[in-house]
Amino acid sequence: MNIFEIWSGASKSAAAKATNKAFRPRGNTATFVQVLLAGAVAIAMAITGCTKKRFDANDNSLNIGIRANVKGLDPINANDMYSATVIAQIYEGLVEYNYLKRPFSVQPAMAEALPEISADGLTFTFKIKKGIKFHDNPAFPDGKGREVTAEDFVYSWKRLADPRNTSEGWWILDGKIKGLNEWATAVKAEKADYDTPVEGLKATDSHTLVVKLTGPYHQLMNVLTMPFAAAVPKEAVAKYGKEFLNNPVGSGPYMLKTDKDWVRNSKITLHKNPNYRPATYPTEGMPGDAEAGLLADAGKTLPFADKLVFTEIIEDQPRWQNGLKGNFDYFDIPKDNFDSTIKDGKLVPELQAKGIKLHIDPSLDVTYIGINMTDSLLGKNKALRQAMSMAFDRETQIKKFANGRGIPAQGPIPPGIAGYDEAYKNPHTQFDVEAAKAKLAEAGFPGGRSKDGKQLEFTYEGGSDSTARRQAEFFAQRMQDIGIKITINANSWPQLQEKIKSKKAQLFGIAWGADYPDAQNFFQLFYSKNAPPGPNDSVFTNAEFDKLYERSLKLKDSAERTALYHQMRDIVANETPWIFISHRTGYRLTHGWLNNFKWTEVGYDYPKYWRVDAQKRAEMGQKL
């Protein structure tokens, strides 16, 4: 999954034994809270004489719990996993990933077919499917959605480039399309507007889009799957202005119907788009998919669920309890529940008996503590950054906060992506307090004190839930070991992102998940031209790195590119703009009534493929 995520270790996984005994107060593992809860439910049932079914056998809506607040639903700012998860249901782009095929391959979405590419590889001609409509919305005349045309993509990508929008996704096309950067500069100087033509971005007729690149860009098709590149109707942007992020209008499988569908910081209900383009479930998968029942719905019309309900629950335990009770169709295992949920790599029999299934998938991600390179002290003192990285105990961090579900990160590239080097050991990620102390002395701060005896003090920005607080505390303790004092700030997810975007955060704990399975997606995080609002949140600037990065873009996967990637990795490892922490493994649970679940590590359009067996949920839900 893409983009920035919260790195509190529990995020992508696991659960507890206490919980599967819930509602059986005699079980000696039932916790106090559960006994109370059971009592409350028993009383409620007694009062209402409850025989009512918990789930409606005709309601096939999909319920998904998300662990952070959604900051807004504008696709050009979909740079965090949680907002993007919702945005990707409402908006669509030209292309998408095939749901079942691995390695991930791009297939047409709103495009009729994959683009025609000129011999030099620089001109892409997209044909757009005819008859695709935007959602019905008051922004259009008569409130009926207008047909999507090639002009909409020209407009949407210009909007992405428009410096006034400070888009967090501009990096995907920055410097790539002929004339688009010049257009952006002219717009900033108020010398151009949306009617000014751009050489490399033209609609030659109503359904043909011709894109001319400035140079080879092998990741173009990958970035076009991202919500940043989705089609946005200009009528809606004109009507809602700054409120557009609260009034999304797209062409995706789901839509917001009324204001009441979105309760801020709590719940987003999306309804099936009645005018969704004809789309069907894939008919071919990988070996094993058919046996796993993933092809049972082959060729059926998408999406399956009539409603998508996203519920924002920040704390682990309520999310877990809701998952167990069947209120979410799929859910993660919090760290405190892991030992009692997973035994010897398998789900405990009590949960299996309830029809719950375990899915283990390595995540293409890296968790890290970003260091603000514009900070007057941290940014200028390499040895200091190295010392901090060396004093951080990754093994213990992974054990304590992720139940060992992950491996220590040596650099930005996770295993499973071309360019990952298993044998590589980053000299500055090996936990060694004594070496860290020596390094700190070399940095000019023996014992964490400057020459005039002042102690080093930094502020760490992290999340606001209990697990994030303890991870922050763990980091502060490790820094205390070498004499550095860390003040911890708790932030809501939107607050944290705002601080990073405005470069106000000194140190911050965060994670990056691959947008597409290519190491370039990780290296672009260090490219100086991607500084905030782009994704280079450490504001790392290194001329040599930039040169290598630009060279690597011109190459396809090859030994030469891998060699470049290793050089880039070595620069990052040496400069230490991040304290690398881990690459995680996702442990996810699904209920027996959820069909077609195959974890898609990149992309967010999976809910349209998932099908809830409402009848089965109504029956099984009674026993939860």
Add this chain to the structure above:
Amino acid sequence: MSLASTSSASQSVQQNSLWWDAFRRFKRNKVGVISLFTILVYVLIAIGSATGLLYPHASQGEQYLPMSWQHPFGTDIFGRDILGRAVHGTSTAISIGLLASSLSLIIGVVLGALAGYFGKKVDAAVVWLYTVVDSVPYILLIPALTFVLGRGLINVFIAVGLTSWVTTARLVRGEFMKHKDRDYVLAAHAIGAGDGRKIFGHILPNVAHLAFVQFGLGFVAAIKIEVILSYLGLGVDPSQPSWGLMIDDAKNELARPFFGNLAAATLFMFGLILAFNLFNDALREALDPKMKNK
């Protein structure tokens, strides 16, 4: 809190009799003495942990050890002894209680005294101020202040101090209104005492018992508020030991199941708050002049 006024006549005859009587009455109250003793134990624990005599280093070992003689409440996620955490939390609680209720006492007494003594516009201004402060629920006001001031021990006590002085101010104002025309004040006026001398030298000692009891109540409230704020993530810095943070930790740990943090924090809190409440009751009875001849 209703308190009868002191008799001004007995005051002028025998300066210390009120306090001496109060002490005598307090001594007879066994519950009061025991709770005072308990509070003193807590204060000693607080001083001990703050100076590093008790549990000087949070040694880190195995995480989530069960209860044992070595670790009466087990160990937390970082392998620290939970009893040690609770002991260190005591100094946080006591210092918040002491500083926040001192701050609120000073603000409350000064504003209440000025309003009650001068009346008119001063009174109207003070009454307006405390009505405004009081009309915002403290559970909203304090987080708002901590957002402005930032997190940390000092900011928490400032926030609590700035919001909890209303009751004290109102009571002191009422007492001052009653006292300012009494004979002993008029007598002081007759011999040329100024406003300041009358307020602080004459009337204040006669309403001080009230302030004492308010101080005790404020102390308890401040400790509870600190725990609530820390639980909500608005209180002390996470690296500072606090009972509220321990309960916040316990929230997830109950699923393991692990009860150490919850048990230790609630037991320590229970002991201190119960002792303080009983002590306050005893103190109020002892200071009540109506009880003088009993």
